[in-house]
Amino acid sequence: MSSRSAGRPRTSSRALIEDAAAELFLENTYGATTIDQIAQRAGVSRNTFFNYFGAKSDLLWVELDAAIDRLEVELRAVAPDAAALPALRATILAAVADIGVERVPLALTQEDVMGTREETRSSGLTRYARRADVIASFLGRQQGLPDDDLAVLAKAHAVSGAISAAWTVWARAGVRRHPLSEYVAQALDAV
Amino acid sequence: MSSRSAGRPRTSSRALIEDAAAELFLENTYGATTIDQIAQRAGVSRNTFFNYFGAKSDLLWVELDAAIDRLEVELRAVAPDAAALPALRATILAAVADIGVERVPLALTQEDVMGTREETRSSGLTRYARRADVIASFLGRQQGLPDDDLAVLAKAHAVSGAISAAWTVWARAGVRRHPLSEYVAQALDAV
Known part of the structure; x- marks a missing residue:
């Protein structure tokens, strides 16, 4: 079904x-x-x-919220002396590694059918912001900077934005889509 | 006042x-x-x-909305053969050049006083998304790619996210803040 x-x-x-x-x-x-x-x-x-x-609205974003939860947990487990950006990239990809071609958030595939466009946009942006917070905490921690440092925040928002783009393009690719991690890797490479 | x-x-x-x-x-x-x-x-x-x-809620974001309007207009005026990323950077900085140290959106300075935290977060994210759309249109146009191309979208969201970070840090810097364009330049350099 x-x-x-x-x-x-x-x-x-x-x-x-x-x-x-x-x-x-x-x-x-x-x-x-x-x-x-x-x-x-x-x-x-x-x-x-x-x-x-x-x-x-949480039910529209089950897979994405689970991925952010995994990202948060796994970023906390990164060794304190690991280089921040390579560790961030590896952890982001690990957090989406088991998301294949089937498990697409309802928000991203069913918005027309379900009449959720406005709700989707707003609740999706909340996820972008939460992921940016998680990444900023990590970068701040690794780099010994406050997580509202401008370079930390800018990188965190940029990476979170790139990941949003990857989820969106991946979901829109329809049944021919490849695993999500390929899209996320390409998006991270682009920024 | x-x-x-x-x-x-x-x-x-x-x-x-x-x-x-x-x-x-x-x-x-x-x-x-x-x-x-x-x-x-x-x-x-x-x-x-x-x-x-x-x-x-538009009244919370007057200066930021005006900057996005300027960005949209000025990006449309970029020569078709201009290199996309340098032109984007220059245009972004030009669009915030006249925002000095006084003209801070109410959303970013007065949220505690005015009780707007939720409204601010949600309406602020809408601005992030609109700016990402504007930048994606430009990058797609300059590079001859659809504006839902993954690399285009990833760059657009990353740049829009970095700019959001700059506005936030700038606003929080209080009366000692420098002109906004300095923060935006630093944020763009970081990504």
Whole structure:
């Protein structure tokens, strides 16, 4: 049904909520779907929903949010004496390495069907900003600079912007798309 | 009163609206100020307000929006055979050249006073995205590539992100800040 159904069966509460939301958004549009409807179809309580997701729009960005979470965790594990930019590049690519050709955020593939264009733009920009914060913290830490240093912030925003571009082009490439990490590598090389 | 009052008297409808808004936001907070109140204090009709501004949040970003407008116009005037990146850098710096140390967007200096943090973040990201679109159009045009080419989009988002960082650091520098163009030049050099 949704691309997320591919592969092994998904039975955790989180996966049930994600699959229920994807179905309902496609059936009824994003705007006409309520959190209660999603919880009901997933067979979980409203409280359980909010244990996993802060807002309905989070369900548009599941894969991207997971990648930013991985990036944040893995950047914290980089050795303090590692050169910042090569380590950043390697960690960014590792954080998207398991995102193949199927797992595309609903926000980037279904916006026309689901009527989410405005919501998508706004919630997508929030992800760009969060990723820039994560990268700025890392660069500041590695380089012994405050994370609001101009060069640190400029690099962090530039890298985050390049990654946004990669996700967008990757999603739009449709079924012929290659794994995401190829697009991210090209985008990072371009900047 | 506001920093915008410095210099020559401002009597155009646009300037009257901007000054009225700045006063009201500081007196009553951004959230508690209505468009009708702004129009009334500026001595213009509600229709006149909407001739100049599409939304209340536009008043938080007057200087930045003007700079993006200039950038868009000036990029369209670049010779088709000019090398894209040097021309882009020069045009970006020209578009902020007359922004000295006083003309800071309200969004970036007054967010605590005015209670605009959420609104600022969201409306600021919209500016980042618009500037990235403007730059991608230019790079695509100069390089004979579609403006959704990955390298074009990655560069455009990276440059737009670096400029966002420059505005932020510049605004936070407070009264000791240097002209904006110095920060933008440093941010561009960093990426």
